[in-house]
Amino acid sequence: MAFRHVAIIGLGLQGGSIGLAVQEALPDMRVTGHDISAETRLRAAERGLVQQVFETAEEAVSGADLVIFCVPPGAMGAVAAPLREAIAPDALVSDVGSSKQLIARELGAALPDHLVIPAHPVAGTENSGPDAGFAALFRNRWCIVTPPEQTDLLKLSALVEFWEALGANVERMSPEHHDLVLAVTSHLPHLIAYTIVGTASDLEDVTQSEVIKYSAGGFRDFTRIAASDPTMWRDVFLTNREAVLTMLQRFTEDLTALQRAIRVGDGDQLFDHFARTRDIRRSIIQEGQDDSRPDFGRSDHGKGK
8 A cells, every 4th residue: 555644634424434444454554633623523532533633634634645635525625725734745635525626626726736636435324423434334335536637647546546445446537527427326316305305394284293104215215315414415516516407407307207297197108217217226236336125224334234
């Protein structure tokens, strides 16, 4: 492993999981960390998310040859800028954000003298904070690396090797393509979930608690998604607004077509659409990105399986 010391800024689900995974998979690597919240720093130290939790970010990044920012997308530039002098000149800077174009610009502007290679581990749960992390979070999940056009190939290879050591499958793509893909596979589903659960909440008084009492599996899964960190998702939609709006327009058109099929009683169109989408579900299971059991295997998340 080319890196000897990784510094993690932000010790929630992603940062904490990286810290635990590094200690498990790369025991010779030094792991330091910092979080802006004193309460989070205390809990991170209690759980041993990293080997040493520092009171300041400057102390955490001192001597690190890999610095990973695990903070909300909207805070990326503001958190990174004060560390321009503290981060070693030859250190690689990366992140875990789910919208890459704006984050690449923000980190590049905040740290113009450093090599920045953004990354996005496509892994997570609805939980957040220092108690949410676990070492197996990235195992058999994709990590998308979005290097700039001109980059240090040795550092890029080292970053790929780092994520593979944590159990991830690594894919490379442009920031623009990443943002478009994630808009439809992650961002739009979250927006829909927040909307449906919000609508149900508005109807709760009308139905006298029946929305919650008679929640079926589909609605329960929407509530799981909608329980995700509101700060992070607010920032995701604002930092990836163009791609999200593009996919939202396409979704609206498809929804209108289904609405018309229901209105006119076009059962063939409904059946064909549902059959095609069922095949997508089967493909996801075949790719090993979910579990076919009724609970989707989610009861094992905390057990690192």
